[in-house]
Structures are given as structure tokens and as C-alpha cells.
Amino acid sequence: MRAINQVERNILKEQFVPDHLFLYILNGSVSFFDGNETYTFRSGDCCIARRNHLVKFILNSTTEDFEPILFCFDEEFLREFQQKHQSSAVAFSFDHAIIELPNSGLIDSFIQSVKPYYRGAMELDAAFEDIKYEELLIILLRLQPDLTCIFFNFDIPQKINLEAYMNRKFRFNVSLERFALLTGRSLSAFKRDFKSVFKESPSRWLVRKRLHEAHILVQNQGRKPSEIYLDLGFESLSHFSVAFKKEFGVTPTTLLARR
Known part of the structure; x- marks a missing residue:
């Protein structure tokens, strides 16, 4: 509109x-x-x-x-x-x-x-x-x-390098359908190519990638969980904390306190 x-x-x-x-x-x-x-x-x-x-x-x-x-x-x-x-x-x-x-x-x-x-x-x-x-x-x-x-370029997105794109855009909390469109693929082709490149499903890789980025920000830079969870694509602080503890065995708040 x-x-x-x-x-x-x-x-x-x-x-x-x-x-x-x-x-x-x-x-x-x-x-x-x-x-x-x-x-x-x-x-x-x-x-x-x-x-x-x-x-x-x-x-x-x-x-x-x-x-x-x-x-x-x-x-x-x-x-x-x-x-x-x-x-x-x-x-x-x-x-x-x-x-x-x-x-x-x-x-x-x-x-x-x-x-x-x-x-x-x-x-x-x-x-x-x-x-x-x-x-x-x-x-x-x-x-x-x-x-x-x-x-005046009305073309749909063309097929691009999936690994480079996802390593730049993993922080964005958008659907897999959107990622597929923006990388020039159907959803099925996106999932297939993703598994071939990253050796795991897109959903699992995105969570792990965001969590490991969070670990670096908390441990190395002293960033507070409340400051980073939205920027990393998590919808709620509680969901972020639970996923973080499941991945690393410790909550981000506890990790921050240990610095």
C-alpha cells in the first residue's frame, strides 16, 4: 500500500x-x-x-x-x-x-x-x-x-551462496519461508541445500548459531542477557535463558556473574 x-x-x-x-x-x-x-x-x-x-x-x-x-x-x-x-x-x-x-x-x-x-x-x-x-x-x-x-528491477531474488548469506543474517527472526525466498529457493530446496551445507536442519542451526554468538557477547564482552536476546532473534528473555542453559549447562546470568 x-x-x-x-x-x-x-x-x-x-x-x-x-x-x-x-x-x-x-x-x-x-x-x-x-x-x-x-x-x-x-x-x-x-x-x-x-x-x-x-x-x-x-x-x-x-x-x-x-x-x-x-x-x-x-x-x-x-x-x-x-x-x-x-x-x-x-x-x-x-x-x-x-x-x-x-x-x-x-x-x-x-x-x-x-x-x-x-x-x-x-x-x-x-x-x-x-x-x-x-x-x-x-x-x-x-x-x-x-x-x-x-x-525498476522487478526480478525475484536469485539463487545465492547459502552459507555466506546465513552467516550474515542468522540474527534475523524471520520464517524459513522468508529465508528461502531471499536466497532464491523454494522451501524444500532451501532445507535440502541447508542440510548439505551445514549438516543439520535450519531451525537447529539457527538456535545454535545465535546461542554461541550470545555466549561470546556475555562471556567476552559482559553484555547483559536482557540487552542481547532480541538482537539475536529470540522472542523472549525466558526462552533465550532456557535455550542457553540447555546448550551450555548454565544460564546466561550465571555466566555473566562469573566474569
């Missing part, structure tokens, strides 16, 4: 980006983690989160102080824009989930022009929605023409 969305906590917990997302920070600060790098954006900064990627959103300011503007570019709109403007995707290799955009007076002026059309909690007046989406995309492509290879 193309709209400027109301900011809620569930948006900040979203890990799979289904559509290209343009984000402009009016106030506050947010960080993104894509499995490799952490990107931090503050007031006046903007970026694009790419579709079909895994990203963790970490709010650095209070919800009340955080004020972003979000534009979600869905495939239907992008195809219509491409046909109208005869835009074609240029050959350009870019694998990052987050695209940092340079500060620009054009974007700043556009953001100011959007403000009069807000309705309620950051919802754009429907009469101006298509116009403003088109205007923003024109600005982005003028500032960074290489973005055509991002916006």
Missing part, C-alpha cells in the same frame, strides 16, 4: 522490507542494521531501504520525539512510472539493504511541500498522493540516476 504511514512500534520492529521505502527524518534518530553494517540517521537525513531485504530498525529517541516521513514505493506504481517516463534500469551492482542519500536542497524543499497535505498522523491527502510520489521519484532519479537499477 502506497501511503505515508503512521509511525507505530511495529514498524520499528519490522525486519523484512516488502517495498522500497524512502525515509526522511524530521526529528529524532533511528539506526538500521542489515546483518553487516549499522546505519544511523538523524534530523535532516534520508535514505532508502530496499525491498526484499532484511533490516532491523532501532529507535534511538523516544517515540514521541521521533518524526519521520515515509514513502513506500510499491511495484504497481513503479511499473506505471517506468512506462510513463520510459525509464530503464541501468547496469549497476549494489547489494546493500540501505542506500544513504546525500543531503539535498531539492529533497528538503520537497519535504516542506508535503507538510500542508498531512491528514491526521502523517497521512497524505489522497488527492495529492500520486502527484507527490511521482515528484519524489523524479527528484531521487535526478539526484542519483543509478537508482534506476534499484527501483
Whole structure:
């Protein structure tokens, strides 16, 4: 759905980006983690989160102080824009989930022009929605023409190196179906290839990998269990503690106290 969305906590917990997302920070600060790098954006900064990627959103300011503007570019709109403007995707290799955009007076002026059309909690007046989406995309492509290879590439994810991908993305708490899609496989092919590479099932490997990462963070860096369990893909602290003790024979809290 193309709209400027109301900011809620569930948006900040979203890990799979289904559509290209343009984000402009009016106030506050947010960080993104894509499995490799952490990107931090503050007031006046903007970026694009790419579709079909895994990203963790970490709010650095209070919800009340955080004020972003979000534009979600869905495939239907992008195809219509491409046909109208005869835009074609240029050959350009870019694998990052987050695209940092340079500060620009054009974007700043556009953001100011959007403000009069807000309705309620950051919802754009429907009469101006298509116009403003088109205007923003024109600005982005003028500032960074290489973005055509991002916006107008409608291919599904291709089959990629499973071992490298999973060792980067194991912290993300998404379904096996999602991992299969993002590595260019059916679910059955994903499970088969996974077993061949890692010699155990995806579910078991993910738990073990996260627990061993947790052990390093607790024992070597003195990190508190409450600080790391969500970042490592566990849904609750109790589940994390039980699994940790089953794997290592000691709770993470006890291990921390022994340092």
C-alpha cells in the first residue's frame, strides 16, 4: 500500500522490507542494521531501504520525539512510472539493504511541500498522493540516476551462496519461508541445500548459531542477557535463558556473574 504511514512500534520492529521505502527524518534518530553494517540517521537525513531485504530498525529517541516521513514505493506504481517516463534500469551492482542519500536542497524543499497535505498522523491527502510520489521519484532519479537499477528491477531474488548469506543474517527472526525466498529457493530446496551445507536442519542451526554468538557477547564482552536476546532473534528473555542453559549447562546470568 502506497501511503505515508503512521509511525507505530511495529514498524520499528519490522525486519523484512516488502517495498522500497524512502525515509526522511524530521526529528529524532533511528539506526538500521542489515546483518553487516549499522546505519544511523538523524534530523535532516534520508535514505532508502530496499525491498526484499532484511533490516532491523532501532529507535534511538523516544517515540514521541521521533518524526519521520515515509514513502513506500510499491511495484504497481513503479511499473506505471517506468512506462510513463520510459525509464530503464541501468547496469549497476549494489547489494546493500540501505542506500544513504546525500543531503539535498531539492529533497528538503520537497519535504516542506508535503507538510500542508498531512491528514491526521502523517497521512497524505489522497488527492495529492500520486502527484507527490511521482515528484519524489523524479527528484531521487535526478539526484542519483543509478537508482534506476534499484527501483525498476522487478526480478525475484536469485539463487545465492547459502552459507555466506546465513552467516550474515542468522540474527534475523524471520520464517524459513522468508529465508528461502531471499536466497532464491523454494522451501524444500532451501532445507535440502541447508542440510548439505551445514549438516543439520535450519531451525537447529539457527538456535545454535545465535546461542554461541550470545555466549561470546556475555562471556567476552559482559553484555547483559536482557540487552542481547532480541538482537539475536529470540522472542523472549525466558526462552533465550532456557535455550542457553540447555546448550551450555548454565544460564546466561550465571555466566555473566562469573566474569
